[in-house]
Amino acid sequence: xxxxxxxxxxxxxxxxxxxxxxxxxxxxxxxxxxxxxxxxxxxxxxxxxxxxxxxxxxxxxxxxxxxxxxxxxxxxxxxxxxxxxxxxxxxxxxxxxxxxxxxxxxxxxxxxxxx
Amino acid sequence: xxxxxxxxxxxxxxxxxxxxxxxxxxxxxxxxxxxxxxxxxxxxxxxxxxxxxxxxxxxxxxxxxxxxxxxxxxxxxxxxxxxxxxxxxxxxxxxxxxxxxxxxxxxxxxxxxx
Numbered sequence: 001x002x003x004x005x006x007x008x009x010x011x012x013x014x015x016x017x018x019x020x021x022x023x024x025x026x027x028x029x030x031x032x033x034x035x036x037x038x039x040x041x042x043x044x045x046x047x048x049x050x051x052x053x054x055x056x057x058x059x060x061x062x063x064x065x066x067x068x069x070x071x072x073x074x075x076x077x078x079x080x081x082x083x084x085x086x087x088x089x090x091x092x093x094x095x096x097x098x099x100x101x102x103x104x105x106x107x108x109x110x111x112x113x114x115x
Numbered sequence: 116x117x118x119x120x121x122x123x124x125x126x127x128x129x130x131x132x133x134x135x136x137x138x139x140x141x142x143x144x145x146x147x148x149x150x151x152x153x154x155x156x157x158x159x160x161x162x163x164x165x166x167x168x169x170x171x172x173x174x175x176x177x178x179x180x181x182x183x184x185x186x187x188x189x190x191x192x193x194x195x196x197x198x199x200x201x202x203x204x205x206x207x208x209x210x211x212x213x214x215x216x217x218x219x220x221x222x223x224x225x226x227x228x229x
Contacts, residue, residue, distance in 0.1 A: 033215065042222055043217075045215075045217065091159070104161070104217060108158045
């Protein structure tokens with residue numbers, strides 16, 4: 001299966017610790033997105049990359065969050081000094097931005113629990 | 116302010132009947148709409164999309180209708196199957212998705228009973 005993969009699938013951490021998640025997009029896709037989903041809500045956009053350039057960041061992405069996509073392939077999302085409010089499902093998606101419309105394909109997500 | 120609204124948190128349908136899931140939006144700049152299905156503990160799976168130049172798009176059992184004047188779209192599933200039981204999210208974007216982010220509704224949980 002060559003879909004979007006995310007690692008780890010689950011992460012439990014204590015408040016104040018740093019965590020890092022990884023996303024591997026579909027190999028030929030040039031765009032990569034991060035979303036966050038909390039219970040009872042739809043996914044909320046955090047940031048996206050076209051190749052290695054980070055083109056947009058949501059106001060949800062506080063200074064404690066940083067994302068990278070160093071070689072335009074996989075991406076990492078780091079949360080520093082985690083807070084209980086960071087507990088959520090973190091979703092990665094990728095797309096091939098060629099035509100006028102581009103569907104985003106999602107990975108299975110990383111569920112973060114901050115104790 | 117929610118730009119994409121799914122006002123029905125849940126829907127229950129008998130197997131073999133039609134499921135109709137509804138979505139309303141407020142941003143007139145949206146020109147591309149997508150439906151995703153999500154099972155528990157999995158990421159959303161792309162189902163079907165429609166651009167604002169169309170009013171209908173069909174893919175097998177799934178049809179999406181767009182009413183731009185009413186800022187309303189709907190997903191029809193015919194016939195419904197128990198495996199369709201999942202949470203369905205409506206999403207929208209500007210400029211065909213070139214803006215990057217999708218705006219999602221809160222989802223509708225569909226239960227298809229055998």
